[in-house]
Amino acid sequence: MDKRIEIIIAGLGGQGAVLAGQILGRAAVYDGKNVVQTQSYGAEARGSAAKSELIISDGKIAFPMVRKCDVLVVMSQPALDKYVNNLKEEGILLVDTLVGDIPETRAKVYKVPATEKAEKVLGNKLYANVIMLGALVKATGITSWKAMEKAIIDSVPEKARQANLEAFKEGTKNIVM
Template identity: 60%
Template sequence: MSRTEVRICGLGGQGVVLAGQILGRAAVYMGKNAVQTQSYGAEARGSAAKSEVIISSDRILFPKIRSCDLMVAMSQSALDVYVHDVKEEGQLFVDSDLVTKLPPSMEVHKVAATRISRCELGSATFANVVMLGAFTRITRLVSSDAMEKAISESVAAKTKTVNHKAFQLGFVLRESH
């Protein structure tokens, strides 16, 4: 199957839209087709937000995802709302401190993205990119080179260095269980 559907969800303010944008851009750098869409509430912070990325070697017709191959959940409420259409053989990536109630029969990767961002980088802001680091190493959906390039193109100039650091912190991470 050449089409991979990825959903990154969490709360408004956690940078899920940016994360999806980086992933989609990286796929395009690798010569694939990508479409990223998003959904969020009227509140700028705190409501459920999701960013969906479809990556395919073919032209992408329908831009929304219907059965999710890979889902990243940065909050428990987002996981609860969006987990229903993740494929049985799909994989789940969760922020291990913020998502504790997990579905019983699914491959789950726990990443302490928010904690690492706060402890290592002094702010929870970069948890999204820490998560992308872990996601990239485990899924091999896109290359880390393409992701690094996409990060440079997607984040504000003054946060480039710290975002690259966040990506590396996630990329070298051993999973916690």
């Protein structure tokens, strides 16, 4: 059986869920995997629900949408409420600590102070998405660090590279189980 992992990254529009999905997908391609990433968002530029879905596999990926995910990464309460039921029973949930109300679940839960660290350490809450990616890689080993760092460098504008690389490192050392 081919190894196959399905992931949903969700938050509010503007929090960077879609970009986080792109970076993660690019990193997995650099690791030699097959990847399909899709996204859904509202017609508004900011504030509505935004979701990025990824399937990472050694084998062929035909149907591109995620039905039940192995990993759910959420950055807002509405996103958690909406997608928690899409998480497999034994799945992994990564949640920003600003999301207070985590329903009872058999999934393995990791809390990540992503928005808090983004504001305090990096001076802008926009880095929360990449902090979540750092936590994701630390918790699951889903991609190699090297591929993720290259993917960050290749996905963000030059002036934001250093800060995003720091955000990634920040995420790897700030997980609360």
